[in-house]
Amino acid sequence: MNRRAALLVDAEDRWIRRPSDLFGALLSLIGIVFILMFSVYASSTAVAVTTDVREATNDFLTTVFIMPINVLEGLLTFFAPLAVLIELTWTKRWRALSSSILAMALAAVLSNIIVWFLREYLPDAPVTNTLAVAIEGQAIVLLVPYMAIISALCTAAGTRGSLVSVRWTWPLLWIAVVLSILQGQQTLPGALSIVLLGTMVGQLVLFLLGTVPERANGLNLVRLLRRAGVDAAEIVRVDRSITIDDLIALRVTTSSPIGYLDRFGIAQLQEFINRAFDPMEIVEEDSKNESVIPEALVDPIAVYEDYQTFTVPRSETVSRNYVIIDSGGLAYHAAVLDGDRQLLSWLSSMWSRIRLRIQYRHSDASIHDTANQVTLMTLAAQQNGVVGPDLVGVASSDDSVVIATKLLRAPTLDAVPEEDLTDDVIDQLWMVLTTAHRSGLAHRNIHAGTILLDNGELIITNWHDGTIASSEISRRIDLGQGLLMMAGLVGTDRAIASFERMLGNEMLMTTAPVMQRSVMPHQTLATMSKKKTAELQEAITAKAPPTAESNAQVEFRRFSPKTAITVTIAVLAIYILLGSINFGEVWEALKQAQPVYLVIAFVAGSILTYFGAALHLKAYTPEKLPLAETATVQVAASIITLVVPAGIGPAALNLRYLNKKGVSTTLGLATVSLVQIAQLLTTIITLIVVALLTGEIGRLSLPSGSLIATIVGVILVIVALLLIKPLRAWLAAKIQPTFDQVWPRVVWLATRPKRILLGIVGSTLQSIGFIAAFGFALASFGYTLPIMTLALTFLISNTLGSIVPSPGGIGPVEAALTGGLAVAGIPYSIALSTALVYRLLTFWGRVPFGWFALRFLQRRDLV
Secondary structure (H helix, E strand, C coil): CCCEEEEEEEECCCCECCHHHHHHHHHHHHHHHHHHHHHHHCHHHHHHHHHHHHHHCCHHHHHHCHHHHHHHHHHHHHHHHHHHHHHHHHCCCHHHHHHHHHHHHHHHHHHHHHHHHHHHHCCCCHHHHHHCCCECCECCCCCCHHHHHHHHHHHHHCCCCCCHHHHHHHHHHHHHHHHHHHCCCCCHHHHHHHHHHHHHHHHHHHHHHCECCCCCCHHHHHHHHHHCCCCEEEEEECCCCCCHHHEEEEEEEECCCCCCCCHHHHHHHHHHHHHHCCHHHHHHHHHHHCEEEECCCCCHHHHHHHHCCCCCCCCCCCCEEEEEEECCCCEEEEEEEECCCHHHHHHHHHHHHHHECCCCCCCCCCHHHHHHHHHHHHHHHHHCCCCCCCEEEEEECCCEEEEEEECCCCCEHHHCCHHHCCHHHHHHHHHHHHHHHHCCCECCCCCHHHEEEECCEEEECCCCCCECCCCHHHHHHHHHHHHHHHHHHHCHHHHHHHHHHHHCHHHHHHHHHHCCHHHCCHHHHCCCCHHHHHHHHHHHHHCCCCCCCCCCCCCCECCCHHHHHHHHHHHHHHHHHHHCCCHHHHHHHHCCCCHHHHHHHHHHHHHHHHHHHHHHHHHCCCCCCCHHHHHHHHHHHHHHCCCCECCHHHHHHHHHHHHHCCCCHHHHHHHHHHHHHHHHHHHHHHHHHHHHHHCHHHHCCCCCHHHHHHHHHHHHHHHHHHHCHHHHHHHHHHHHHHHHHHHHHHHHHHCCHHHHHHHHHHHHHHHHHHHHHHHHHHHCCCCCCCHHHHHHHHHHHHHHHHHCCCECCCCHHHHHHHHHHHHCCCCHHHHHHHHHHHHHHHHHCCHHHHHHHHHHHHHCCCC
């Protein structure tokens, strides 16, 4: 066996914070919440389960269990903690000892505080009744704090059964839990909750204080490198995230074999040697074969800085990166996967699976499975002619995996000056990807940090997230990621020109729909803002042939955080609204409503408004829009309003529809903005015309003092915005982008009076439809208002209610309409009923039609 002394410059991991501890504490907390919620909302079931358990143990068994439970309590409360602490002291695990003592103290304090708080301040609360339920008149103790203390101790003291005392304490704890439930000392929810509480405290303490890392370091790391086939002479950590002050230099001497050998054969050979020579001499030689001593003559910081000249491809899957120089002077890259960091990659992969409709990145829960995936993909890429760093070997221990490859002394693309990225270099990217795609391989994580430029040759590394039998979508994502990356490095024009030169315009058109930020690497997104990404997509759209149909936009995301937030707001709004309604009064009012007026209100609030909105959009769009198709889009918008604030849903769906019709995003935004502005102006003009025709303007009473004060305040704000220069500049900065977008459409529209008239007709139909629906909803209860008063009440109340950013205006709109009718003299119960009926007909009643319309449009690829 080859004995060698290697220089190791590494960061000293005295302790680490493991993400798994924080994740485990979160799971424990979720478990406690779930148990308590289930116990409260299914209290009868919880009581029935506890009763059944108690009935299953007759008086004889209960008497027999008295002695075991007393013995177990003694063992758990005194001897078990003492044994664990003694073993920690004996094995000199000082950090684990301090963590265990702190966890026990926190668990004791927290559990007793909870017991005291529930008894003193929430004695009759549902959760307290569940935890302290009485069965057959027997008072059951609320919680048993010592179980939390023992659970916290075992969690903080030992992992993976490393301590004998911990391995024995856990079974004793669960036996005590079962017996205490059978004897009626605590309930099943209370027992589970108190144990989970201790586990949560122990895991939080471990995360906050840190724990000794269970990973390959020092001698074990050198052994793994030799097993992977590298006879290392120098090993230097090159991660930029490490703390310089933690660097140490070690001289590691070992004679462990290079490569994988037959251990059984070695054992037989060792036995033969022991027989032939003096056993004492063999033992002495073995003690000299392996050693780890500090290297005082080497400055670890200086060595670390020298090795930063080596460029190592970065990957989120890899925990640590090392540069290795072997006995022959060859350079290698060792990527180390550590089990204590694998959870982050796995959670990221799971989140992608939940959030996205496709699986384009993958990470296993086990580092060994991940290592197999990395090795398989690297070998497959080499086998199919994709140039990359040659794989040297893979070696693993219980907690770490080392993947050794030859190190190419070449910079990554993000470190290459733009002038060195010639057209020939850019073109190579598409050649390499095409070679891989023809063999069924997809990389799925293309960014500038994974691509090397070695003497003019482009090399794609880090095939960690790749797949062998790739789908068409995965391969198109590769191209989209490469195009967005190149646009950030060399500019949009050069990137697109290179793509067309190598792959053609048709492939460019099919790649454009997958260029969505949700599937782009964050390294690329950090250099490409949303504005730049939109400019790239518009530049690609401009390259489309005039007769080409727009490609279908691929929908990757199942949901977004914004969607989750808006749905939550909608649920809260509905809950608040329903909680504030006196259903008795509403039901009495609804029984008096006339069905004929309700039908008329539904027709007016649906058909007229859909048709008017379609005319409005069609009038202000130069492109040809079929009226029936455009009206169907307005119907589909009815379901979008459930999850977005009022007014935004139809505008967003109209923009998506215009994009499908070949209208660029910028022009589409201008058109939608112009439609909304024109709708506001038309509404104001309609009010004035109605007032003049009906003569109501002369009979309008003087507004109340509060309303006058509000109007004066609004006027003062407008005057301040116009007169104060900083405020005027701020207002101009806010308005100017919208004005720049809308103005070209206004210029185009000014020369087409027929379209202006058509838009006015459409906007007027919308206003008439909603006002008519509101009026007939009121008339169904036997009340009417003058047309002018009705129009003013509706338009002002609906506008004020829509200002509040709730999904679909749920809650604020109903409150504003009710208040407006009440001010107009309508009884409050009738006003509330009218507002609810109006919203039922024009909002909730249209949702089913919107769902069918949206499905129809999606099948036709129109939105």
